[in-house]
Amino acid sequence: MNKLKVKFKELQAHPFFGFIIFGVLLLLIPIFSKYISVTVIDAFAKTLIYFIVALGFSILMGYAGLASLGTSSFIAIGTFTLYSGMTYFNLGFFLTLLIALIIALALGVLFGIVSLRIEGMYLAIVTLGLSEILVELFKNLDKFTGGVSGTNLDKFTLFGLELGSNQVFIFLIVIVIVAMMATFNIISSPTGRAMLSIKNNQSAAQAMGISVIKYRLMAFMIATVFATIGGIFYMAYVKYSIASSWNLALSLNILAAVIVGGMKSIWGILLGTFTIFGLDLLVFKNIPVLAQSNYANLSFVISGVLIILVIMFYPDGLIGLIKNTYYKIKTKLKKKESNHEEEIK
Amino acid sequence: MELIIDIVISSLLQAAPLALATFAIVLIFRTSLTTNFAQGMIGTTSAYVTSYILMPNFMTDGRVPEPNFMQYFLAIAAGILVGFLISLLVDVLIFRHAKRINAVSKQIITMGIILILTGLIPLLFGISDRSLPRLGANLKNTFLDDVIEAIRSMLATLGVRVGPHIIIGFILSVVILGTLFLMLRYTKWGLGVRATASNEMVAGMMGVNTRTITAMSWAIAGALGGLAAIFVSSNKGTYGNVTTYFMISIQVQAFFAAILGGFSTFYGPIVGVLILTVFNNIFNVYLNPWGTTSLYLAVMLVVLIKPEGLFGKKTVKKV
Numbered sequence: 003m004n005k006l007k008v009k010f011k012e013l014q015a016h017p018f019f020g021f022i023i024f025g026v027l028l029l030l031i032p033i034f035s036k037y038i039s040v041t042v043i044d045a046f047a048k049t050l051i052y053f054i055v056a057l058g059f060s061i062l063m064g065y066a067g068l069a070s071l072g073t074s075s076f077i078a079i080g081t082f083t084l085y086s087g088m089t090y091f092n093l094g095f096f097l098t099l100l101i102a103l104i105i106a107l108a109l110g111v112l113f114g115i116v117s118l119r120i121e122g123m124y125l126a127i128v129t130l131g132l133s134e135i136l137v138e139l140f141k142n143l144d145k146f147t148g149g150v151s152g153t154n155l156d157k158f159t160l161f162g163l164e165l166g167s168n169q170v171f172i173f174l175i176v177i178v179i180v181a182m183m184a185t186f187n188i189i190s191s192p193t194g195r196a197m198l199s200i201k202n203n204q205s206a207a208q209a210m211g212i213s214v215i216k217y218r219l220m221a222f223m224i225a226t227v228f229a230t231i232g233g234i235f236y237m238a239y240v241k242y243s244i245a246s247s248w249n250l251a252l253s254l255n256i257l258a259a260v261i262v263g264g265m266k267s268i269w270g271i272l273l274g275t276f277t278i279f280g281l282d283l284l285v286f287k288n289i290p291v292l293a294q295s296n297y298a299n300l301s302f303v304i305s306g307v308l309i310i311l312v313i314m315f316y317p318d319g320l321i322g323l324i325k326n327t328y329y330k331i332k333t334k335l336k337k338k339e340s341n342h343e344e345e346i347k
Numbered sequence: 348m349e350l351i352i353d354i355v356i357s358s359l360l361q362a363a364p365l366a367l368a369t370f371a372i373v374l375i376f377r378t379s380l381t382t383n384f385a386q387g388m389i390g391t392t393s394a395y396v397t398s399y400i401l402m403p404n405f406m407t408d409g410r411v412p413e414p415n416f417m418q419y420f421l422a423i424a425a426g427i428l429v430g431f432l433i434s435l436l437v438d439v440l441i442f443r444h445a446k447r448i449n450a451v452s453k454q455i456i457t458m459g460i461i462l463i464l465t466g467l468i469p470l471l472f473g474i475s476d477r478s479l480p481r482l483g484a485n486l487k488n489t490f491l492d493d494v495i496e497a498i499r500s501m502l503a504t505l506g507v508r509v510g511p512h513i514i515i516g517f518i519l520s521v522v523i524l525g526t527l528f529l530m531l532r533y534t535k536w537g538l539g540v541r542a543t544a545s546n547e548m549v550a551g552m553m554g555v556n557t558r559t560i561t562a563m564s565w566a567i568a569g570a571l572g573g574l575a576a577i578f579v580s581s582n583k584g585t586y587g588n589v590t591t592y593f594m595i596s597i598q599v600q601a602f603f604a605a606i607l608g609g610f611s612t613f614y615g616p617i618v619g620v621l622i623l624t625v626f627n628n629i630f631n632v633y634l635n636p637w638g639t640t641s642l643y644l645a646v647m648l649v650v651l652i653k654p655e656g657l658f659g660k661k662t663v664k665k666v
Contacts, residue, residue, distance in 0.1 A: 069451050119651045123382050123450045127602040128650070131643045134599050138640045250595060251465055254458050261455065295474045302466030309459035313452050314445055 017190075018183055020269075025179040032168045032175075045283035047171055047239050050178050051232045053275040056259045057185045057268070058228020063257065064265030065194055066221035067201030068117055070129040074252040075136035076226045078147075079105055080233020081243035085153045086146040095160050099234065106230035110223035117218050133253070140245035152244030155237055170239050177235065181228065182268055188224065189266070197221055251302065255279065258305040262312050264319025273320050278305050349506055354628045356507045362624040363513070363520035364578035368594075368601040369616045370524060371568035371575070376610050377544035378557075378564040379442050381453035382602065385460035386572045387594030389433050392464055393573025394580050394589045397426030398477040411478040411585050416485050427573040433464075434569020438562045468591055476587040479580040483511035512581040523574070524617070527567075531613060540564060596639075600627070603646045609659025618658065 013019055031038065031046055055077060062068050080102055087098025113129060120128050140147045147153060157164045165173065188194050197217050199207040208214060237243055255278055263274020282301030286292045292300060316323050368386060375383045400422040401412035414422065441456060448456075486492040495511045502509065531537035539560040542550035551557045579597055580588045600623060608619025626645065631638035650656070 067451070069454060116647065116651070119654050121654075123454055124606060124650075124654070126384075126451070126454055127382060127599075127606060128647060131599055131603060131647065134596070135640045135643050138637075142636050249592065251462065254462055257455065257458065258462065296469055298474065299466040299469050302462045303470075304466075306459040306462030306464075306466065309462065310441060310456050313448065313456055313459070314441070 017186055021179050021182045021186070024182075024272075025175055028175045028178070029172065032171045035168055035171075041288065042284065043167075043171065044240075045280065045287070047167075047174060048236070048283055049275055049280045050174055051236050051239070052256060052259065052279050053272060054178060054181045054235070055229045055232035056256055056271050056275050057181050058225040058232075059256055060260045060265055060268075060271050061185065061188060061194075061197070061228075062221045062225035063260055065189060065197040065201065066218060067197075068218065068221060069126045069257070070113065070117075070222070070225070071126055071250065071253045071257075072113060072129045072133040072136070073225070073229055073256045074248040074250070075133040075140075076106065076109065076229035077233035077236060077252070078136070078140060078243065078245065078248035079109070080230035080235075081237040081248075082140065082147045082153065082233075083230070084234045084237040085148075085155050085243065088159070089153075089155060090146060095158075102230050102234055103227060106226040107223050110226035111219055113226070114219035114222035117222065118215060130250070133250075137245060137248070140248075147243075147245055150244075150246070152242060155241040158238040158241070165238075167239060170235070174235050174239065177231065181231070185268055189268075193217070193220065251299075255302070255305055258309045262305070262308045262319055264321035267319075267321045270319050270321030273324075277308065277320065350632070351629070352505070353507050354632060355625055356502070356505065357509050357513075358625040358628045359621060360507075360509055360513050360517045361582070361628075362620050363516035364575040364582070365597060365600055365604060365624060366520055366524060366617055366620045367571045367575040367578070368597055369604045369620050370527065370613070371571040372601050372605055373610060373613060373616045374540070374564045374568050374571075376605070377613075378540060378547075378561045379438070379453070380450060381442070381457060382605075383568065384454060384457040384598070385437070385464065386568065386601070387576075387598030388461045388464040389430050389437075389569050390572035390574075390576030390579075391589070391591065391594045392433060392468065393426040393430035393569075394479060394576040394593075395426075395468055395472045395477060396429045397422045397577060398479045398589050399472055400425055401480075402478070404473075411480055413480060414485060416489070419480065419485055423574075423577055426577065427570045430569040430573030430576075431566045432569070434572070435562055435566040437569075438565035442561070442565070443558065465591060477589040478586050479577065479589055481510070481512045481585055482515045482578070482581045484585075486511070512578075516578040516581070519574070520578075523571070528613065536560065536563060599643075603643065606650050606656055607646055609656025611655070611659045615656060615658030619656070 028046075028050070031043060035043060055073060059070075059073055062070055083102040083105060084098055087093045087101055088095065093101070113132060116128055116132070117125050141149060144150075158170060159165065160173075196207070196212045197220075199210065199212060200214055200217055204214060233243075259274040259278040260271055261274070262277055263272065264270025278301070281304070286297070286301055291297075312319055318325075368390070372383055372386055375381065375386070398412070401414050401418070437460060441460075442453070445453060445456065483492070483495060486495070492511075495514050498514050499509070499511065531540060539550070539555045539557070542553065542555050543557050543560050547557055575597065576589075576594055579594065583593065601620075604619035604623045605616040606619075607623060608615030608617065610616070623642070623646070627638065627642050630642050630645075634641050653659075
């Protein structure tokens, strides 16, 4: 019995333990899908998809320190590649995935090369320009993107089986957990530390022998791949994608999710994603008064205010705030305890 | 060849809103060391206010407001005042207290302002697009109309045909930008801006009130953004020409013009605007539908070769 306890404690100490528990909890949603309204499940699915995107963006923003505004067009590439691969060319899921990844890597390299020459403040501007180019591309390549009317995915098949939305959700949960593990491995490996050192002081990092080219390209490649995978699952779940919905506001919301939660912590990003997207999709859209079209962008106001507050007063994000208050309460309790003991003596 | 001349002259005339937006962005960059992403959105809010004053409800049957000269003038002035105040508030409430924050985080703050305004616009003005009448449409049978018609007929002899709103935009922009350049050169405010731009701390120690200078720069930039938005709305027709995202392309082009000309001077970006507009129109004629794409790629190539812009000075980094 004792042995089991020790083993369980060892397991608990493993960094992936929390991720697995989170995945198991999420699995409750598709299991009890009969009793949960469709809008709630959809909200969870979309939030999880944006969570994958935000994880990739956190490596770019939080670790490599590169503020890019091209996120939403990378998601769009995922959605449109899945549509053209599966419906237009009939390639099957895995070949489509491979093509999407190749496109994402190529774009990551392109953005990364640009980021080598153009630094700091100008980078956000140039990535905004690049994403405008991609939007233009989506509008003109209407064979693959449906142009202004958008595209519909009839069905999502895997190994010849058609997956319903519940199965896609389970698949999504698996990918979310894998993405969390991958992010954890990247940020706690030499790669993550190297990126962080470049962010903090590029010249010093270079002097220590860290290759700026390598890690910038890598950061962009990771971010684009995560965003494209997010796009693929968006298309697989929502089954509809239109070029105009992948706009600047979405890129900014992803940025908000990463910053508000806490750029450097996986749980922080989860918290951020649920604050920015979950609050809107799960709460606001279900309150009749706020579901009116006038209030459609109400969550944007909250995201904007939160971004400004977090940047100005809480650079570690909400997760930092929670940790701080937790430690404060803990130390206060300890002090009270020790005071109490002294009184007894 | 004639087509090229036509394109060049009409582009120079059409560059007005872009020049205003770019000047505003550079003004804020020089005083607050941030690129204001919310510039376009503040302008959009101004345009919404103007259209709301002229016609509070949007007409789905295609009716557009038909104000007389005085009404339109006052509505535009109110819209510009709102842009002025929003921008002033942004500085007083946020950027005044954000001096120690690094440049990228400051940028992100301006992105937060975009989100706030994007959310507020449908709350305050409803979700439908709005309409603003073309500038100069209400000048029929007045002295000003005769002047504009004379200019138009003069341009027509050169083979250049542009609408009256473009002439009005051009004249107003030249006057405003000219005044601003003169102010930068000869007034105390201008001296303060230049001093703050070169080194804020030293300027403060030398007795320049950097707070007021920065706040005024933000406010003027907001007003310019509002005016630019009204010019742009005139370029987009008359019905449903004001939408939430209608300034984004102008915003991107203004940034690109500023990068092309270099942020370190005031005249560089304006030259950048002229180059950008001319090439934009040339590319849109010869490379349709890939005009904008090739324009952006061309600018990016130039910037990759010369990251500090055509007229920029290289800043030396010290470790």
